[in-house]
């Protein structure tokens with residue numbers, strides 16, 4: 365693909381990001397790749413059917429409009445689902461899927477050699493309808509740093525347990541923002557546990573769980589599906605936030621209970637903590653929260669640098685002339701702060717550029733190539749509990765006062781401020797905020813939000829207080 369096209373694609377992404385906002389962009393578009401442009405048709409790929417249908421039904425026109433604003437020749441946008449293997453940056457030698465099929469063991473290419481790992485009976489995983497696994501997402505390629513030490517340790521523990529060992533934490537629930545390594549860690553668990561060959565391991569995205577269930581119901585093999593699910597030793601479910609629909613949730617709840625009660629390991633990843641999975645039943649949420657819940661934080665600069673180094677080594681296995689000088693690596697590690705996917709994107713561009721031009725990678729070239737990946741620091745995810753804590757402290761009341769039904773003026777105002785901040789700083793809905801404030805009705809929350817909105821216009825002291833609280837919460 366020519367550089368001009370790549371450049372247009374970057375501009376379209378930037379534009380789209382600007383239009384839909386960071387949250388929506390990273391939820392739905394962060395993993396969209398440009399495949400080709402032909403005769404005015406832009407082909408874009410996404411990793412899952414679910415994303416495809418979501419974008420298709422809600423955003424495709426917007427995407428088209430963004431393209432047309434950049435390139436007037438574009439007439440239509442087509443969405444495709446790409447296979448898992450090629451959705452992950454630098455392509456390994458050979459087709460990883462074929463590697464699996466002909467029984468060859470996938471290895472993690474760390475650039476020095478092709479070290480095989482024992483995958484056990486991966487066909488069993490396929491037979492159970494598991495989601496595709498990427499052979500590069502293993503423990504060997506997972507770089508451990510401050511933000512993910514705990515998650516990594518727990519994941520290893522879970523992966524290496526033997527059948528019959530006591531289950532230490534169940535479920536293991538990992539949550540983190542986009543691109544911070546959830547899928548990598550979950551697939552690493554799957555590969556490693558599979559490699560031991562002791563327990564049946566099944567890795568499913570939540571949507572695969574939904575499709576599996578829905579299609580099983582349709583073909584009336586629901587019983588067989590349930591039996592298959594319950595017969596497994598380790599169930600790994602990725603992107604749980606996408607689990608939707610009442611019957612699927614009920615089934616998920618049964619499966620979860622059945623597995624946990626039988627001492628089988630369940631591992632879940634999501635972009636938010638269990639308490640924030642609003643669409644899930646309270647019982648499921650508390651069951652999910654009942655094991656070990658670990659958050660993976662943003663990748664620190666050191667970790668980013670290590671990931672980049674590992675990636676360069678991996679890429680060099682296939683492109684020996686590719687070299688990225690240390691100052692360039694430090695620059696990227698410093699500048700590209702967003703997430704693992706952007707790091708990967710940045711390196712891919714350098715690789716692309718150096719392959720096309722045959723020129724060595726320089727700092728100047730890197731600055732040009734990764735410019736649009738450099739964004740101001742992503743705003744911190746603010747939690748309702750933090751808001752309650754900070755507001756309570758500020759007004760010298762207790763958190764339980766905020767949640768209580770007391771209506772004295774000294775708690776009413778702080779409570780309204782806290783609800784207002786919850787609406788402003790989190791993505792939670794009004795009913796959810798009400799629930800988290802001692803089970804209040806959404807109209808109460810709405811009233812509080814309007815009240816404070818109305819006051820800040822005229823009350824400079826309150827406006828300043830709110831600014832201070834906001835700053836405390838966001839730093």
Ligand code: ADP
Pocket residue numbers: 452453501505506507508509512540541542543544545546547548549671703704705708
């Ligand atoms: P998530 O599922 O949380 O959105 P992914 O697991 O898909 O994120 O990670 C995004 C990219 O960043 C992947 O290419 C992944 O390999 C890489 N990545 C994230 N964290 C790490 C890590 N600790 N070590 C190595 N690579 C990482």
Ligand code: MG
Pocket residue numbers: 546547548602603
């Ligand atoms: Mg993921």
